[in-house]
Amino acid sequence: MKRTYIYLYTILAALTVFLSSCLKSEKTFTDFSKAGTLVELPLAAYKGLNKTAPVALPIQAAAQTIPVVINVASPVPLSTSLKVTLKVDEAALTALNNKNIAQYKSDSTAAANDTTGATAAPDYPVVYDLMPTAFYSISSLIATVPANQRTATINVSVITQNFDLEKAYVLPISIVDASGQQISNYKTLFLNIQAKNKYDGIYTVKGIVHRDADTQLGGHRGPGATVSLATTGANSVSYAPLWADNKTGIGGIDGLNIVINPTTNKVSFTDSNATLVGEPGYDTRYDPATKTFYISMLWNGADINHRGLTDTLTYSKARP
Structure with missing residues (x-):
């Protein structure tokens, strides 16, 4: 969490310096001395109009x-x-959703x-779903910027333990006075607050799908293939592995979860449509030092010993 806060504060500090310095620019010889005062939320300015600001937090009580x-x-x-008054702006979130849907309809028609x-x-x-009030509290919706200073801060406290991970929560905060x-x-500011595990x-x-006598759905894949692992619990992520021809989108396992034992880093599987087991003799595990999953699984069927996959999944970047 320290990294998240340091990152946010660094951005906000840089924005504050930029916004104040750009008002008096000696290099361009532009006189901004008569420019007026603007009160804003700098993280909203950094993200852009009608854009969300994702914040990922661990799942905890x-x-x-x-x-x-x-x-x-x-x-x-x-x-x-200077006293600044804010509010949780449900109407702004509704307008954002409506705008995005209208753009989708327009683009669909064009296509x-x-x-x-x-x-x-x-x-x-x-x-986006409005963040339920049971999940957060705000220190105050009135902020006072002290004389001869430029910023003030309010704090949003969030409890992620009971998040519905199927929802996309946003807490919209607006300046109203x-x-x-x-x-x-x-x-x-549209805070898109996400509960994500590590x-x-x-x-x-990089891996291989093994299916005897099946050249379409079996074989090697990578390099260049990627998958998204999305949080489904404190120690589990969804995984939709594609077959060797993943560029065409053919094949896959729906409803598959990777479950990690946080003590041993051993991996098991749950699935809504099939019985999945780790391949005997293969060390199916997560390596926290390299952020890499080593996975080998078999799934049900008359030829179970000939149907499965072996994958190495290496962390690349954060999921949007």
Whole structure:
């Protein structure tokens, strides 16, 4: 968690310096001394209008804190303190969902009307869920920027233990009053708060599917193949492995979970559609030092000893 907070504070600090310094630029000889004051949420400015700010937190019962910084952009800091009022803005989240769905419909129509096939059909957008009040608390929705300073911070405390991992929670926070000062367009921060365990991410795949006498669904895959492992519990992730011809999207196992023993790092499997077992003699495990899964499994069928896969999954980057 320290890395998350350090990363957020570094961005916000850099934005604050940038926003204040750009108002007085000697290099461009532009006089901003008469520029007005804008009150904003700098993380919203960094992400852009109508964009979410993902924050990944571990699954736990203890509260975890997300700082929300309010910034005053002006030629010089104000000589008096400034009270800024915020709110949890459900209407802004509804508008964001509606905008994304409208864009999807427009892009779908464009793709359908393109007889050349050059316009790809869009993916359906994520529909965000308002964060339930049972999962968070806010230190205060009134922030005071002290005289001769530029920022103030409110804290959002989140408990992730009971998150519904099928939902995409967003906590929308908007500035609604700035004591007479102008409010920036970057007034709404869409905090996309995600519960992710340490195994969650995008992994590169190197492996083989073994299916006797099946050249289409059997064989080697990689390099270049990737899979997403998404959190399904404190120590489990979903895994939808594709067969050797993964570029065509043929084949796969639906409803498969990788379950990691946090003490031994040994791996087992659960699946809604098949009986899966680790291949005898293979050390199916997770290596925390290299963030790598070594997996070999067999699935049910009359020829069980000839149907399975062996994969090495190596962590590449965080999942969006």
